[in-house]
Amino acid sequence: DIVMTQSPDSLAVSLGERATINCRSSQSVLYSSNNRNYLAWYQQKPGHPPKLLIYWASTRESGVPDRFSGSGSGTDFTLTISSLQAEDVAVYYCQQYYSTPFTFGPGTKVDIK
Amino acid sequence: EVQLVESGGGLVQPGGSPRLSCAASGFSFSSYAMHWVRQAPGKGLEHVAVISSNGGSTYYANSVKGRFTISRDDSKNTLFLQMGSLRAEDMAVYYCARGSTGSCYSSMDVWGKGTTVTVSS
Numbered sequence: 001d002i003v004m005t006q007s008p009d010s011l012a013v014s015l016g017e018r019a020t021i022n023c024r025s026s027q028s029v030l031y032s033s034n035n036r037n038y039l040a041w042y043q044q045k046p047g048h049p050p051k052l053l054i055y056w057a058s059t060r061e062s063g064v065p066d067r068f069s070g071s072g073s074g075t076d077f078t079l080t081i082s083s084l085q086a087e088d089v090a091v092y093y094c095q096q097y098y099s100t101p102f103t104f105g106p107g108t109k110v111d112i113k
Numbered sequence: 114e115v116q117l118v119e120s121g122g123g124l125v126q127p128g129g130s131p132r133l134s135c136a137a138s139g140f141s142f143s144s145y146a147m148h149w150v151r152q153a154p155g156k157g158l159e160h161v162a163v164i165s166s167n168g169g170s171t172y173y174a175n176s177v178k179g180r181f182t183i184s185r186d187d188s189k190n191t192l193f194l195q196m197g198s199l200r201a202e203d204m205a206v207y208y209c210a211r212g213s214t215g216s217c218y219s220s221m222d223v224w225g226k227g228t229t230v231t232v233s234s
Contacts (some may be wrong), residue, residue, distance in 0.1 A: 017145070038218060040220035040221070042158075042221075044158075045225065049208050049210075049224035049225065049226055049227055050150075050158060050210075050221075050224055051224070052213075052220055052221060052222045052224075055219075055220035055222075056220075061222065062134065068169060080206070091157075093158055095158075095160070095220070097217075097218050097219060097220060098218070099174035100163075100217070101160060101172065101173070101174045101175060102160040102163065102172075103160065104157060104158040104160065105157075105160075106157050107157045
């Protein structure tokens with residue numbers, strides 16, 4: 001199974017500042033035949049289901065604000081919130097869909113400093 | 114409006130076999146893979162099972178393999194999760210989610226609100 005790790009476990013950022021979350025997979029999730037990274041990012045607010053933010057590691061889902069961006073390839077990935085807003089307080093999860101069983105990272109909690 | 118509504122959760126005794134349902138609306142259900150994801154109280158997300166759009170491929174988490182079965186009825190736009198030999202560690206909110214494509218190997222772009230399964234005697 002592919003193990004997903006995230007860092008940090010939590011972070012507090014001032015409003016308008018940048019938040020950066022890292023995700024690492026225990027093996028590459030880059031499929032060479034199509035050059036796609038099978039990596040997604042989700043946001044979950046308390047009491048709500050997860051929401052897809054980013055897929056293919058860097059493609060923003062329709063309707064997601066452009067302050068959210070994803071980068072990375074192979075085994076190392078990053079979710080960046082360029083200017084943190086109050087409504088971005090949530091837990092963020094990365095997930096690989098490269099091989100079954102599909103696995104999530106443990107989550108990173110983002111708060112306002 | 115694209116919508117997924119789960120049902121079938123509740124209080125279940127250890128060893129029980131509840132069946133969860135997920136009613137889909139607002140999209141062409143038969144064109145998409147469908148997933149079940151669960152979240153134990155205060156914990157992170159765990160992918161439970163996925164079924165391809167044509168039903169020909171199914172995959173399970175190691176923790177539920179042999180005990181749970183995912184299936185779909187495209188005529189009723191409904192996804193199912195037949196659970197069996199329930200254990201305390203199966204207690205969670207169970208979310209139904211739509212795959213972004215018909216392939217199992219896709220992200221999950223639409224989520225239901227979840228149904229809670231409580232395992233207790």
